[in-house]
Amino acid sequence: MQAFNSELFMTTSEVADLLGVHSSTVKRWTDAAELESHKTDGGHRRIYLQSVLEFARARNVGTFLDAFEPFESHVWLAARDAIRHDDFKRTVTLAMGWLVRGHPKRITALFHELGSRPDLPFSVLCDRAIQPFMAEVGTLWREGRIRIGEEHQASQAVLEALIHLSARRDGAAPIVRSEDRRCAIVGAMSGDHHHLGAMCVRILLERNGWDVQYLGADTPAEEFAAMQRSREAELVCVSFSPPASVAHMRRCLDVMSEFYRAELPYHLAFGGLGSPLIEAEAVNGPWESFRIYPSAEAFERWLNAGVSGVKSEPWRESA
Numbered sequence: 398m399q400a401f402n403s404e405l406f407m408t409t410s411e412v413a414d415l416l417g418v419h420s421s422t423v424k425r426w427t428d429a430a431e432l433e434s435h436k437t438d439g440g441h442r443r444i445y446l447q448s449v450l451e452f453a454r455a456r457n458v459g460t461f462l463d464a465f466e467p468f469e470s471h472v473w474l475a476a477r478d479a480i481r482h483d484d485f486k487r488t489v490t491l492a493m494g495w496l497v498r499g500h501p502k503r504i505t506a507l508f509h510e511l512g513s514r515p516d517l518p519f520s521v522l523c524d525r526a527i528q529p530f531m532a533e534v535g536t537l538w539r540e541g542r543i544r545i546g547e548e549h550q551a552s553q554a555v556l557e558a559l560i561h562l563s564a565r566r567d568g569a570a571p572i573v574r575s576e577d578r579r580c581a582i583v584g585a586m587s588g589d590h591h592h593l594g595a596m597c598v599r600i601l602l603e604r605n606g607w608d609v610q611y612l613g614a615d616t617p618a619e620e621f622a623a624m625q626r627s628r629e630a631e632l633v634c635v636s637f638s639p640p641a642s643v644a645h646m647r648r649c650l651d652v653m654s655e656f657y658r659a660e661l662p663y664h665l666a667f668g669g670l671g672s673p674l675i676e677a678e679a680v681n682g683p684w685e686s687f688r689i690y691p692s693a694e695a696f697e698r699w700l701n702a703g704v705s706g707v708k709s710e711p712w713r714e715s716a
Contacts, residue, residue: 512558581602594693635666
């Protein structure tokens with residue numbers, strides 16, 4: 398993997414965004430020759446990324462790229478493609494390159510940075526970067542091209558990014574008293590040690606104002622039911638991932654149905670790559686509703702359709 402691309406140009410607006418200033422400030426710096434720039438035939442300023450970073454460091458101005466030296470240009474291009482073009486190919490390629498070269502901390506930093514961006518929906522990051530990255534890792538492991546230790550490193554790197562992105566750590570969720578917030582129980586099914594999908598759901602719910610009781614990986618169905626009753630939760634989200642089977646899911650549904658209490662109603666949601674194995678319409682149960690979400694974006698669309706985590710808001714299901 399080539400390190401820094403010294404030929405990479407930026408626009409004044411891109412420089413302004415990177416340095417956290419107004420575009421007019423960047424133009425003033427270039428007019429005063431404080432920041433080296435070149436003009437196109439059409440009169441537009443073009444500034445080398447390398448010049449911008451040297452300019453920032455000389456003035457002790459930090460940027461999100463500092464943590465990725467000497468791959469600043471790769472990360473900037475990956476972030477630009479993701480935010481502007483909804484293209485995460487560079488992100489996945491970059492993360493894979495760092496994995497095989499033994500730099501998992503850079504993977505954590507990359508997903509944490511993208512997950513912190515207000516101009517990039519978190520659900521999109523989950524579906525189009527994290528999931529494809531982990532899918533590629535799984536494929537390479539099954540083909541014997543990476544070791545099990547590297548597969549574990551990849552999972553842990555992404556998990557650490559998600560932990561740091563959790564609303565309870567970065568303050569992303571609204572500050573609402575817990576008794577005024579709807580409660581959701583979230584975790585991965587029994588036998589599922591890969592709870593990255595459940596962590597994504599946790600963050601999405603927290604950012605939408607829910608009080609999330611997170612159970613983590615390998616959670617028996619009985620514990621989902623017990624925690625729902627104990628916390629009087631209005632939503633239970635169960636994450637599945639391969640090699641989950643229809644039998645596993647059916648058992649979970651049977652247990653949740655058996656332990657259901659009409660005086661403590663709740664909505665049940667399944668999510669993950671394995672969940673489409675069951676047709677939601679074919680499931681009969683006592684819950685307020687049962688839904689299947691094959692993606693974080695589908696789950697967020699449901700949240701954005703009017704479902705709020707604040708108790709003063711009525712529950713409204715999406716069409």
